[in-house]
Amino acid sequence: MGIRENLLTVYKKIKLAAKKSGRNPEVIKIVAVTKTISPQTIQEAINEGLTTFGENKVQELLAKQPLLPPGIEWHMIGHLQTNKVKNIVGKVKLIHSLDRYSLAQEINRWALKKSTKVNVLVQVNVSGEPSKHGLAPVELTGFLDEVAHLPGLQILGLMAMAPQTDNPEETRPVFRKLRVLAENSSKNRPGLALVYLSMGMSNDYEVAVEEGANIVRIGSAIFSA
Numbered sequence: 001m002g003i004r005e006n007l008l009t010v011y012k013k014i015k016l017a018a019k020k021s022g023r024n025p026e027v028i029k030i031v032a033v034t035k036t037i038s039p040q041t042i043q044e045a046i047n048e049g050l051t052t053f054g055e056n057k058v059q060e061l062l063a064k065q066p067l068l069p070p071g072i073e074w075h076m077i078g079h080l081q082t083n084k085v086k087n088i089v090g091k092v093k094l095i096h097s098l099d100r101y102s103l104a105q106e107i108n109r110w111a112l113k114k115s116t117k118v119n120v121l122v123q124v125n126v127s128g129e130p131s132k133h134g135l136a137p138v139e140l141t142g143f144l145d146e147v148a149h150l151p152g153l154q155i156l157g158l159m160a161m162a163p164q165t166d167n168p169e170e171t172r173p174v175f176r177k178l179r180v181l182a183e184n185s186s187k188n189r190p191g192l193a194l195v196y197l198s199m200g201m202s203n204d205y206e207v208a209v210e211e212g213a214n215i216v217r218i219g220s221a222i223f224s225a
């Protein structure tokens, strides 16, 4: 199967999952995850109508970006080292992986320097696995209070990764918890609207959509043969 067939499957499954939970499939944004994917193949995906691409390494993102048309949207979805922040501020539409205060400060510093605002999602380690980055759910409230005064940051939502499992059903509680965290955190903060939930990858995006994802990050289900 090629990208076109893969995409048709993904669109169909997103539609079904949205329908199942009474949601509008149109609001669900696909970030095509292109780590290790060549610029030529990314161009094929653009030709098939994809507009938004996610990378998990700054170097890889910066290497590919100039080789592709300027109109597409790039997202940084992987763990972000503080010393790389200066290279991507202004180059990406959304950073999915804000997970500590020192990183927030650095993003803020470069945003102000470059007279811009940086859109970010706060990554939450809902499942508590030591191998995963992200704040513990109990830390979220305090963190949002801490970063609220940083004018260079626009906090738009939350991101999480579910545990790797052969049974996508096992991911449901993780996605549900992220949605509830976003709802509760927005409630008592007038200046804050956590409108984006970035959750769901190739193995579990249908469950994520059923639980409220409006950004799914999909790699292999689009690009694998």
Ligand SMILES: *Cc1c(COP(=O)(O)O)cnc(C)c1O
Pocket: 033, 035, 056, 077, 078, 201, 202, 203, 217, 218, 219, 220, 221
């Ligand atoms: C690789 C990656 C994905 C996509 O994974 P697939 O299983 O290929 O869909 C999504 N999110 C992050 C943070 C990733 O690193």
